[in-house]
Amino acid sequence: MRPFLIAGNWKMNGSMKSCQELATSILSSLNSDSESVRGNEYLISPPFLYIDAISRQIEKDVVILAGKDCSASDNGAHTGDISCEMLKDVGAKSVILGHSERRQNHGETSQDVAKKAEKAAQAKMAVIICVCETLEEREAGEEFEIVRSQILTSLPSGATGQDIDIAYEPVWAIGTGKTASAEDVEAMHDFIRNILNENLDKADEMRILYGGSVKPENAKELAAVSNVGGFLIGGASLKAESFLEIGREALLGQKDK
Numbered sequence: 001m002r003p004f005l006i007a008g009n010w011k012m013n014g015s016m017k018s019c020q021e022l023a024t025s026i027l028s029s030l031n032s033d034s035e036s037v038r039g040n041e042y043l044i045s046p047p048f049l050y051i052d053a054i055s056r057q058i059e060k061d062v063v064i065l066a067g068k069d070c071s072a073s074d075n076g077a078h079t080g081d082i083s084c085e086m087l088k089d090v091g092a093k094s095v096i097l098g099h100s101e102r103r104q105n106h107g108e109t110s111q112d113v114a115k116k117a118e119k120a121a122q123a124k125m126a127v128i129i130c131v132c133e134t135l136e137e138r139e140a141g142e143e144f145e146i147v148r149s150q151i152l153t154s155l156p157s158g159a160t161g162q163d164i165d166i167a168y169e170p171v172w173a174i175g176t177g178k179t180a181s182a183e184d185v186e187a188m189h190d191f192i193r194n195i196l197n198e199n200l201d202k203a204d205e206m207r208i209l210y211g212g213s214v215k216p217e218n219a220k221e222l223a224a225v226s227n228v229g230g231f232l233i234g235g236a237s238l239k240a241e242s243f244l245e246i247g248r249e250a251l252l253g254q255k256d257k
Helices: 016-032 048-055 084-089 100-105 110-122 135-139 143-154 182-199 216-223 240-255
Strands: 004-009 040-045 063-067 094-097 126-131 164-168 208-210 230-233
Touching: 004 240, 016 040, 016 048, 016 063, 016 240, 040 094, 040 240, 048 063, 063 126, 084 110, 094 110, 110 126, 110 143, 126 143, 135 143, 143 182, 164 182, 182 208, 182 216, 216 230, 216 240, 230 240
Parallel strands: 004 040, 004 230, 040 063, 063 094, 094 126, 126 164, 164 208, 208 230
Antiparallel strands: none
């Protein structure tokens, strides 16, 4: 079984200095606090401009570096895009694709995500594919069909659980004051697991991450939920203390499974 993943998405936050300081704090604590490391895998996704500088701070694979997007094309005439080759060149080994903010703010479709994921797989990068539903879709009782469609359309051909993870991030539970209960998370994660088992080889190796306002206060309960194989953390990953405390609480939660 692959280790529980604690993934921090720093989004469009920070300066070079503050991001380096945050990375230093996380790395220092992980290197000195075995209780935070044991059993978990850690990933951080800084803004692209700062990945190279942070990669130089990492002496060993204590933390995985990830990009937040990649082009579906190779290097060439694609102004503003970032290729997988560029991500790898500055130290990224993974990439987050199909985040709800990319889908909403940039009009990315699941077909776009699948093309990017295929390019990342060809570059031998690990991939986190995000799926989600809005409050309106949930209130209409469409959440399961929406997530099912996004998964099956976003996964590239030949996808296996060895190099791709799914992150479920209910948009309605992010920064809205609303929260997803452990029961809500369990129902969706069990549903996703069934979809993967029905459609993929080695599906049991694919982790399903939860990404809806994860905090130290709810990390233990959520980590104990069936088929939760990690967290995709937004705001709480911008402070080393809260990010690492989520890791510690997640370890406790996993013991309750």
